[in-house]
Amino acid sequence: MWQAKLQRHRIEIVCAIAAIGYLxxxxxxxxxxxxxxxxxxxxxxxxxxxxxxxxxxxxxxxxLYRQVILNSAEVATIVTLVSSVLxxxxxxxxxxxxxxxxxxxxxxxxxxxxxxxxxxxxxxxxILGRNGILNSALTQAGVLDQPASFLLYNKFSISIALxxxxxxxxxxxxxxxxxxIPRGYVEASADLGSPPWATFWHVVxxxxxxxxxxxxxxxxxxxxxxxxxxxxxxxxxxxxxxxxIIAQFGAAYDWPFGSALAILVLLIVMLLVGLSVxxxxxxxxxxx
Amino acid sequence: MMDAVVRxxxxxxxxxxxxxxxxxxxxxxxxxxxxxxxxxxxxxxTTLRIISGFEEPTDGAVYLxxxxxxxxxxxxxxxxTVFQNYALFPHMTVGENVxxxxxxxxxxxxxxxxxxxxxxARVGLADKIDRQSTALSGGQMQRVALxxxxxxxxEVLLLDEPLSALxxxxxxxxxxxxxxxxRETGITFVYVTHDQEEALVMSDRIAVMExxxxxxxxxxxxxxxxxxxxxxxxxxxxxxxxxxxxxxxRHNSVIVALPSGDRLEAPTRxxxxxxxxxxxxxxxxxxxxxxxxDSSAATNVVRAxxxxxxxxxxxxxLTLRVGERLRIELQERGDRLPPCLGTRLGMTVxxxxxxxxxxxxxxxxxx
Numbered sequence: 001m002w003q004a005k006l007q008r009h010r011i012e013i014v015c016a017i018a019a020i021g022y023l024x025x026x027x028x029x030x031x032x033x034x035x036x037x038x039x040x041x042x043x044x045x046x047x048x049x050x051x052x053x054x055x056x057x058x059x060x061x062x063x064l065y066r067q068v069i070l071n072s073a074e075v076a077t078i079v080t081l082v083s084s085v086l087x088x089x090x091x092x093x094x095x096x097x098x099x100x101x102x103x104x105x106x107x108x109x110x111x112x113x114x115x116x117x118x119x120x121x122x123x124x125x126x127i128l129g130r131n132g133i134l135n136s137a138l139t140q141a142g143v144l145d146q147p148a149s150f151l152l153y154n155k156f157s158i159s160i161a162l163x164x165x166x167x168x169x170x171x172x173x174x175x176x177x178x179x180x181i182p183r184g185y186v187e188a189s190a191d192l193g194s195p196p197w198a199t200f201w202h203v204v205x206x207x208x209x210x211x212x213x214x215x216x217x218x219x220x221x222x223x224x225x226x227x228x229x230x231x232x233x234x235x236x237x238x239x240x241x242x243x244x245i246i247a248q249f250g251a252a253y254d255w256p257f258g259s260a261l262a263i264l265v266l267l268i269v270m271l272l273v274g275l276s277v278x279x280x281x282x283x284x285x286x287x288x
Numbered sequence: 289m290m291d292a293v294v295r296x297x298x299x300x301x302x303x304x305x306x307x308x309x310x311x312x313x314x315x316x317x318x319x320x321x322x323x324x325x326x327x328x329x330x331x332x333x334t335t336l337r338i339i340s341g342f343e344e345p346t347d348g349a350v351y352l353x354x355x356x357x358x359x360x361x362x363x364x365x366x367x368x369t370v371f372q373n374y375a376l377f378p379h380m381t382v383g384e385n386v387x388x389x390x391x392x393x394x395x396x397x398x399x400x401x402x403x404x405x406x407x408x409a410r411v412g413l414a415d416k417i418d419r420q421s422t423a424l425s426g427g428q429m430q431r432v433a434l435x436x437x438x439x440x441x442x443e444v445l446l447l448d449e450p451l452s453a454l455x456x457x458x459x460x461x462x463x464x465x466x467x468x469x470x471r472e473t474g475i476t477f478v479y480v481t482h483d484q485e486e487a488l489v490m491s492d493r494i495a496v497m498e499x500x501x502x503x504x505x506x507x508x509x510x511x512x513x514x515x516x517x518x519x520x521x522x523x524x525x526x527x528x529x530x531x532x533x534x535x536x537x538r539h540n541s542v543i544v545a546l547p548s549g550d551r552l553e554a555p556t557r558x559x560x561x562x563x564x565x566x567x568x569x570x571x572x573x574x575x576x577x578x579x580x581x582d583s584s585a586a587t588n589v590v591r592a593x594x595x596x597x598x599x600x601x602x603x604x605x606l607t608l609r610v611g612e613r614l615r616i617e618l619q620e621r622g623d624r625l626p627p628c629l630g631t632r633l634g635m636t637v638x639x640x641x642x643x644x645x646x647x648x649x650x651x652x653x654x655x
Contacts, residue, residue: 182375184371184373184375185375185377187342187362187369187371188369188377189377190342190362191340191342191362191369191437192363192368192388192392192440193363193364193392193393193440194363194388194389194391194392195363195392198391198392202388202391203377207378207379
């Protein structure tokens, strides 16, 4: 009896084993490891297994870490909002108006994804730097007397680079969602007396919210935890939490504390993402 | 005519070099059920989209209630459409779909809900109001789409093959339901279909379209019984085609010789059109043919080989061969056929073609 069942569900079982195996090996074990580490103790240059809440206490009581986390959240929020708006507009243009330029523009949107992340962040140094492209252009044009220094090494430069890097992450899922909307829906809405903006608001936008939310979430998580961009383009006051964590695992040799911070970041991000999913669901249910 | 709800005046529509509508004029009378009938690509859907405002005519004028509306966008026209695939909004419930159009008529929320309930009750779906619109069957979706359009009380309701996605039985049922709704509401319906039976059942008038033209506009019995062109005769109803040549012209009829040597008399409805020697095509419906009891009495008799008898319930369909390669069909009630016909397969029978049932059209001219 159960053998027949096994026979029938063979493919399902193989898939399930593969999925569970992947989750255990690449997600479960590493996080369990980090989680365990976060309760260890550090004696000068040795790490000792323990069950100490000390690391978490330190993260909570020290203003510096709270500030860094808030800083990360601020940058991540700005990046998410701006890249959502710009990414949406771009996707809308591509899906609705681009017509014969669509493939070319689409290509241009995707090409940067093939280059290294590091390069995409570094390029902004060249653009925004003191002798960079932007400053040269502005001084040449006579807009500035001397190169501006406020462009680089601050939250502005970090945000710009992250927005640039993460824009496709919003634009692509929104584009996919827009593409899937049959023209019939838009026509039916107009047919029923809806002006174009109302059709967008009542029909098109709600159908793209899942894509937008998915994209925005990825952008938020990735920019919250990014360390390359702030270390390349950030100033001394703009350290983000990932930089601190890296430092704990590197220079400071304080793996337990680094692990505790990592777990905290994980919890915060999960909390925020869960909250936004919940809000999104409530809103779309209330309005649709 | 004064009371034309929709008037298309010499409308043409071209997409690049493709001519979809060619100088088409049409008046839709208030309160009628008008069907645009034709094969895909004949321009019927484009005509509908020009009335609704989704397409702009390349040339010509569109009037709604006597007002020129060429430049009026779709959302400002008091015209509503039931789409072929219904186009119900998937993120809304049935009730939200139905009341959607009322938002733009400044109807308060509670009133919208009440009207939606009323409209859904009318189509027999009152209990589905809070269902998700994607959870309905095809027939139910079709009814919701109808309710959603009717709630706007349109001047004209446009229906673009609304039943084509449904199975045959449901289609028959909904045909009658649509016709009844149209009669009860008094709303003008413009209905697009390629199904001639559907058109015959439902319409007050039928416009038979071909290649961007209306070939004939008339009541169903006009179109079916008195086709004006070869295309209409062939398209509406099943028909036998007999090609021949005019050999003699009489007062009100012509004599046509078939390749088999048979001679048939056909009335000339369009006088003077046919001269001796003209190639013509004769059209006759299977149900108008009769098996002749004995050949001496009747005129217009052809000798044919009985190839097959198909049982259709109360009717039989006979497949016959005239001469070398011409095949024709005859349909008749079983009890009106001579007995023991089944034993005569492969033998010759005499087929009588009443002259009244024959339509002669000049061949090789597309109108």
